[in-house]
Amino acid sequence: MVDLTLFASLLPFLFGFLFLYYFGFLRKKNQDIRSNSPASAATTTTTTTTAVVGGGECGSRDDVIIVGAGVAGAALAHTLGKEGRRVRVIERDLTEPDRIVGELLQPGGYLKLVELGLEDCVEEIDAQRVFGYALFKDGKATRLSYPLEKFHSDVSGRSFHNGRFIQRMREKASSLPNVCVDQGTVTSLLEENGTIRGVQYKTKSGQELKAYAPLTIVCDGCFSNLRRSLCSPKVEVPSCFVGLVLENCQLPFANHGHVILADPSPILFYPISSTEIRCLVDVPGEKVPSISNGEMAKYLNTVIAPQVPPELHDAFISAIEKGNIRTMPNRSMPAAPHPTPGALLMGDAFNMRHPLTGGGMTVALSDIVVLRNLLKPLNDLGDASALCKYLECFYTLRKPVASTINTLAGALYKVFSASPDEARNEMRQACFDYLSLGGVCSNGPVSLLSGLNPRPLSLVCHFFAVAIFGVGRLLLPFPSPKRMWIGARLISSASGIIFPIIKAEGVRQMFFPATVPAYHRAPPTKDSDVDVQI
Numbered sequence: 319m320v321d322l323t324l325f326a327s328l329l330p331f332l333f334g335f336l337f338l339y340y341f342g343f344l345r346k347k348n349q350d351i352r353s354n355s356p357a358s359a360a361t362t363t364t365t366t367t368t369a370v371v372g373g374g375e376c377g378s379r380d381d382v383i384i385v386g387a388g389v390a391g392a393a394l395a396h397t398l399g400k401e402g403r404r405v406r407v408i409e410r411d412l413t414e415p416d417r418i419v420g421e422l423l424q425p426g427g428y429l430k431l432v433e434l435g436l437e438d439c440v441e442e443i444d445a446q447r448v449f450g451y452a453l454f455k456d457g458k459a460t461r462l463s464y465p466l467e468k469f470h471s472d473v474s475g476r477s478f479h480n481g482r483f484i485q486r487m488r489e490k491a492s493s494l495p496n497v498c499v500d501q502g503t504v505t506s507l508l509e510e511n512g513t514i515r516g517v518q519y520k521t522k523s524g525q526e527l528k529a530y531a532p533l534t535i536v537c538d539g540c541f542s543n544l545r546r547s548l549c550s551p552k553v554e555v556p557s558c559f560v561g562l563v564l565e566n567c568q569l570p571f572a573n574h575g576h577v578i579l580a581d582p583s584p585i586l587f588y589p590i591s592s593t594e595i596r597c598l599v600d601v602p603g604e605k606v607p608s609i610s611n612g613e614m615a616k617y618l619n620t621v622i623a624p625q626v627p628p629e630l631h632d633a634f635i636s637a638i639e640k641g642n643i644r645t646m647p648n649r650s651m652p653a654a655p656h657p658t659p660g661a662l663l664m665g666d667a668f669n670m671r672h673p674l675t676g677g678g679m680t681v682a683l684s685d686i687v688v689l690r691n692l693l694k695p696l697n698d699l700g701d702a703s704a705l706c707k708y709l710e711c712f713y714t715l716r717k718p719v720a721s722t723i724n725t726l727a728g729a730l731y732k733v734f735s736a737s738p739d740e741a742r743n744e745m746r747q748a749c750f751d752y753l754s755l756g757g758v759c760s761n762g763p764v765s766l767l768s769g770l771n772p773r774p775l776s777l778v779c780h781f782f783a784v785a786i787f788g789v790g791r792l793l794l795p796f797p798s799p800k801r802m803w804i805g806a807r808l809i810s811s812a813s814g815i816i817f818p819i820i821k822a823e824g825v826r827q828m829f830f831p832a833t834v835p836a837y838h839r840a841p842p843t844k845d846s847d848v849d850v851q852i
């Protein structure tokens with residue numbers, strides 16, 4: 319009897335033991351099935367932490383680690399999460415960013431947002447629709463509308479507070495159960511025999527942790543300190559933007575970006591909410607006048623204010639007096655990757671261009687679409703070197719959009735800046751007059767700039783059409799030797815502007831992508847059912 323009572327009281331423990339053993343066994347079996355690759359074997363040592371904002375809990379079995387949840391990282395996390403990947407995002411600061419970058423999304427970028435299912439991230443943030451640009455020179459203005467006729471009525475540019483847009487994308491990414499968002503600063507990439515296995519990072523509380531995954535995508539932005547081993551960064555800083563917010567005023571052309579061809583270089587205005595207008599003043603060189611000792615306010619009052627359109631002048635002066643002046647270096651860096659097993663660079667960490675044309679977010683989102691389509695047919699990311707070889711086609715497939723936007727940004731910045739060289743000033747005037755002609759002369763360049771028709775050849779044709787237009791004006795009705803000389807220098811200066819940028823982008827990748835061997839590694843169709851053997 320005693321034995322029976324003892325046996326009955328032990329039964330629950332017995333069942334509990336069997337239950338735990340059975341499910342433990344099942345889980346291990348599943349893990350074994352998943353970890354059939356060397357890279358995923360490394361994940362067994364992963365440190366487990368808890369997600370900071372929503373999303374799934376950060377576990378030990380990630381497919382992808384994303385460093386940085388800015389524009390590129392947040393959009394990528396949502397995209398790969400939606401594709402069913404287990405994604406861990408590690409972001410230095412999850413509070414809403416407050417910055418003067420990434421505030422105008424071109425319509426081409428909006429189309430990419432739609433393709434990624436992220437278009438609702440520009441809703442409920444008081445984003446403003448943008449229908450084109452207004453260009454000002456010497457008191458004259460010309461309107462350049464985006465050619466949107468062929469698109470759905472929703473398609474246009476959007477301008478907003480960058481931080482609000484990023485928070486919307488972060489929220490959307492972390493709403494997926496297989497995406498975990500962790501707050502921490504990645505301090506290094508973990509490398510093993512030339513393959514990146516994961517990252518080392520420091521949490522807010524100072525804890526040093528490691529995380530492992532078959533693929534690490536570095537999106538740590540323009541000041542990236544992780545890109546060094548993954549590319550040859552040749553960063554140039556042609557100028558800086560000085561940012562102000564104007565209130566209680568109306569733009570001369572509502573819902574348009576405004577570009578003033580000022581001296582020494584352009585000034586931009588665009589709405590960032592229903593009540594605020596962003597002003598970005600370009601200051602050539604790497605240094606700007608000091609804000610703290612008042613030199614900046616003096617510069618803005620004396621050099622810039624007289625060139626601001628009258629409708630915005632008073633608000634501009636008030637913004638200077640208010641004192642909320644921000645600055646940011648304008649960096650450009652051609653993409654020069656070192657294909658590395660286990661890792662990939664995206665966003666500004668990978669490639670930058672002058673922000674005059676507001677193209678950075680469009681390039682980043684377009685790259686994400688290319689990468690998503692490439693990864694779609696791959697169930698297993700475990701074979702790092704095969705994946706790396708396969709992904710080399712990414713660098714060529716992204717070129718049409720990226721190189722067109724990059725080249726145009728660099729070329730327009732040079733053409734739109736004042737110069738002591740008479741030929742360069744002729745080119746600037748020719749560009750303004752060419753765009754003012756309307757029709758194909760404005761639609762062509764604007765569709766290149768907006769990412770609606772990113773074709774490198776069209777860019778080169780329009781660029782030289784401007785130069786020839788400029789020379790024609792110099793020679794007609796009567797060419798003089800001096801004018802002929804300026805015309806020749808104009809052509810040479812136009813070539814001197816565009817060819818070095820094209821060279822940096824890569825002539826072959828830009829114009830003859832099919833001759834690049836890696837190009838043919840892309841799957842023949844974008845159909846998700848295609849199974850790719852890597």
Ligand SMILES: Cc1cc2nc3c(=O)[nH]c(=O)nc-3n(C[C@H](O)[C@H](O)[C@H](O)COP(=O)(O)OP(=O)(O)OC[C@H]3O[C@@H](n4cnc5c(N)ncnc54)[C@H](O)[C@@H]3O)c2cc1C
Pocket residue numbers: 385386387388389390391408409410411418419420421422423424502503504505537538539540542559646647648649664665666667673675676677678679680682
């Ligand atoms: C002055 C200026 C104005 C611009 N205006 C426009 C514009 O109007 N339109 C446009 O399309 N583009 C614009 N751009 C470019 C645009 O801002 C960038 O192309 C875009 O933000 C790139 O996104 P990203 O995700 O690569 O970088 P970011 O958006 O900067 O994100 C990087 C993220 O990584 C995080 N991070 C950094 N280091 C670490 C680390 N070690 N560990 C963890 N996290 C880390 C950062 O906190 C940040 O959240 C502008 C750029 C400049 C400089």
